[in-house]
Amino acid sequence: MTTSVPTSPPSAPAPAPAGGADAFMCRLLRVEPRPGRRSEDAAQRLFSRSVAISGLRCLLTYVVLPVVAPALGLATGVGPALGIAIGAVAIVFNVLTIRRFWAASHRWRWAITGVSGSIIASLVVLMVLDVAALTG
Numbered sequence: 001m002t003t004s005v006p007t008s009p010p011s012a013p014a015p016a017p018a019g020g021a022d023a024f025m026c027r028l029l030r031v032e033p034r035p036g037r038r039s040e041d042a043a044q045r046l047f048s049r050s051v052a053i054s055g056l057r058c059l060l061t062y063v064v065l066p067v068v069a070p071a072l073g074l075a076t077g078v079g080p081a082l083g084i085a086i087g088a089v090a091i092v093f094n095v096l097t098i099r100r101f102w103a104a105s106h107r108w109r110w111a112i113t114g115v116s117g118s119i120i121a122s123l124v125v126l127m128v129l130d131v132a133a134l135t136g
Helices: 020-029 037-071 079-103 109-135
Strands: none
Touching: 020 079, 037 079, 037 109, 079 109
């Protein structure tokens, strides 16, 4: 006699955007929804990567460069330039994350858009401050 372990069905992706705000976002992001488990997994990996890059930028900008590097006599004055470069990369990854979630018709696409949008806004403010610091 064999026993089978009951498995729960995989979570169904949200339906493809039909109209209204969802359709507007797909046009704005220039994506064609293609729901599927593989697309959802890829979207979640990209989200993790973009948040990690944004976190790395904050760690470098607020801990390593102002505290650790000068204590070791290294990297004085490169913080703003490095912040701009890492911030730009983080913004690109956040935009890619938003696009991937929308292309996958992921059920969390609106929440991720809000989170990534907030991160992008914060990064833009920090980059403006970095530019101001560089230009004196």
